[in-house]
Amino acid sequence: MKFCAVEHALPSKLVTNSDIIREILLKSKNYLTGKALDLLEKTFEDLFEKSVTSIRYHREGNEKALQFGVDAGKKALESANMLPDEIDLLIYVGVGRGFIEPATANVFQKLLKLKNATCFDILDACASWLRAIHVAQSFIKTGMYKNIMILNCEFNFKEYANFEFRSIADVESNFPTFTIGEAATATIVSPSQEENEYYADFKTWGEKHTLCKIPLPNIDEYSDGEIADKVLPLTFFSYGEKLFRFVFSKLCRHYKEVAELSQFKHEIVFSHSASDAMSDRVIDTCKLGRETAYNIHKRFGNTVSASVPLAMSCAIKDGRLKQGTNVLIGFGSAGVTTAWAKFKFLSCSAA
Numbered sequence: 001m002k003f004c005a006v007e008h009a010l011p012s013k014l015v016t017n018s019d020i021i022r023e024i025l026l027k028s029k030n031y032l033t034g035k036a037l038d039l040l041e042k043t044f045e046d047l048f049e050k051s052v053t054s055i056r057y058h059r060e061g062n063e064k065a066l067q068f069g070v071d072a073g074k075k076a077l078e079s080a081n082m083l084p085d086e087i088d089l090l091i092y093v094g095v096g097r098g099f100i101e102p103a104t105a106n107v108f109q110k111l112l113k114l115k116n117a118t119c120f121d122i123l124d125a126c127a128s129w130l131r132a133i134h135v136a137q138s139f140i141k142t143g144m145y146k147n148i149m150i151l152n153c154e155f156n157f158k159e160y161a162n163f164e165f166r167s168i169a170d171v172e173s174n175f176p177t178f179t180i181g182e183a184a185t186a187t188i189v190s191p192s193q194e195e196n197e198y199y200a201d202f203k204t205w206g207e208k209h210t211l212c213k214i215p216l217p218n219i220d221e222y223s224d225g226e227i228a229d230k231v232l233p234l235t236f237f238s239y240g241e242k243l244f245r246f247v248f249s250k251l252c253r254h255y256k257e258v259a260e261l262s263q264f265k266h267e268i269v270f271s272h273s274a275s276d277a278m279s280d281r282v283i284d285t286c287k288l289g290r291e292t293a294y295n296i297h298k299r300f301g302n303t304v305s306a307s308v309p310l311a312m313s314c315a316i317k318d319g320r321l322k323q324g325t326n327v328l329i330g331f332g333s334a335g336v337t338t339a340w341a342k343f344k345f346l347s348c349s350a351a
Contacts, residue, residue, distance in 0.1 A: 001137050002192035004080035004147070004348035008185045008306070008313040009071040011059040011155070017048045020178045027163035039168055047175050052276035056181030056301030058157050065096060066107070068184035069153035073112045076186035080348055082147060084112055087188070089145040090119035091136065093128035094152035094305035095214065097121075108151055117149070125212070126272050127202070127333035128152065128305040129185070130341055134200050136189050146190060153184040154304040160214055160236035173228065176212075176238040179274070181301030185309035192346050199260045200341035208246060212238040212334035238334070244278055247332030252285045254338045255330060264342045265326055266292060268315065272331030273297040273307035282330065292328075294320060307331075323347050 021044050025037055032040065048054075059065065077084060090112075092105035105119035124131045129152060136148045157180045165174070210227050217233040219226075227239065255261055269292045271279040276297040283293050296311045303310055308329055315321035325345045332338050 001140050001189050001196050001198060001343075002194075002346035002348055003187065004082065004190050005076035005186065005188040006309055006312045006316060007072050007075035007079055007187075008183055008310045009068040009075065010057045010300075011063050011068060011182050013058045013060045013063075015056050015058050017045070017053060021045070024163050024165060024178070028165040031164065031166040036168060040165055040171070043168065043171055044175070044178070047171070048179075050277060051179060052298050053179045053301060054298045056179070058182050059155060065153050065155035065182075065184075066111070068155070068182075069108055069151055069186075070111050072153075072184040072186040073108060073149065073151055076149065076188050077112070080188045082188065084114050085116045087114045087117045087147050087149050089136075089139065089148045090114055090117045091132045091148065091150045092119065092121045092152065093123070093132045093150060094154050095123070095125060095128070096152065096154045096156050096304070104153075105151075114149070124337060125334040126274070126304050126307065126331065127335070127337045127339050129187075129309055130200065130329060130339050131202075133187075133189070133341070134202075137198055140189065140191050148189050150187040150189070150309075151185070152305050152309075154306040155182045155184075156180060156236070156304060157182055160234060162232065162235050172241070173237045173239050176240040176274070176302070177236050179297075179302045181303045183300060183303040183306040183310050185306045185313060187309050190348060194346055196344045196346050198341070198343040200339065201254070201258050201261065202337055202339045203250065203254055204335055204337045205246075205250065206335065208243075208336040209334075211243040211246070211336065243332075243334070243336070244275070247336060247338065248278065248282060248285075250336070251282055251330060251332050251338045255286045255340055258340065261328070261340050261342055264328060266328035266342065267326045268320060269293050269328045269330065270308045270311045270315075271295065271329070272333065273300065273311065274302050274331075288328070321345055323349075
């Protein structure tokens with residue numbers, strides 16, 4: 001499998017930590033005392049510093065999520081030097097969507113004029129893109145599909161964020177919301193005559209589904225219990241500290257237990273951009289080498305399933321990711337899933 005394109009598109013509004021804190025204080029002042037508001041401000045400042053969160057990009061008022069997915073898809077086609085009708089499968093991945101059914105992929109199949117492509121969605125929180133790469137690799141290996149586009153459009157902030165804090169205790173389940181950045185990416189993969197040494201491994205701890213979620217109105221019908229007594233429909237929550245602590249332990253053990261991963265001589269490491277501090281801690285514990293890390297949380301925030309392809313797109317543009325580079329990918333995702341993958345990066349341009 002070779003990567004014919006990895007492209008991205010970003011909204012135009014640069015959002016700082018101060019911008020976020022200012023709005024939280026404004027929306028929470030009717031519920032908290034002046035002293036509590038001061039503590040809330042200091043708590044957020046400390047947590048942003050701890051997670052190395054700096055800026056992120058969100059939509060301006062006249063910008064629509066759809067346009068960025070289309071933009072990323074068109075960039076990928078141009079980069080791959082492909083016509084729309086050369087794509088025979090489109091996989092839409094990630095959390096960002098406007099409806100439960102049908103597959104969001106259908107909208108982008110239409111707008112990108114991928115008339116010869118069938119399509120479907122894959123949803124596994126932040127692991128969605130890597131899940132799709134795994135599926136695409138299998139399809140390509142069997143010859144079922146030739147040119148596969150994997151597209152996400154992670155625009156999830158204003159729709160699911162709750163700026164109203166009624167207690168300092170709300171920070172425990174709400175802080176990660178405000179590290180979210182928005183981005184769309186499009187990846188095109190195709191068969192290669194050269195072996196890319198692809199290998200991936202996934203592990204899941206379903207009992208930890210309660211740590212991070214965007215609930216629907218009928219959550220009680222499908223949940224076996226939540227941490228909070230009451231969750232708000234269509235409002236994102238994440239018990240970040242509990243989630244990070246669990247993922248860190250499992251992710252490091254996962255890497256060390258799989259010889260195909262731990263014995264691979266990588267040259268660059270991409271990780272899910274939930275926190276650069278968390279990524280560095282995993283890299284140090286697994287002895288992967290800080291010099292091989294390509295972290296982007298400080299530049300873009302947590303872009304959900306777009307984080308790894310966004311990082312790859314940036315690394316291609318700045319020369320860190322090129323033909324023949326040995327790539328290692330590792331991250332944890334809500335669910336909880338830990339995932340690792342390794343491959344030799346092969347591009348169409350070098351064919």
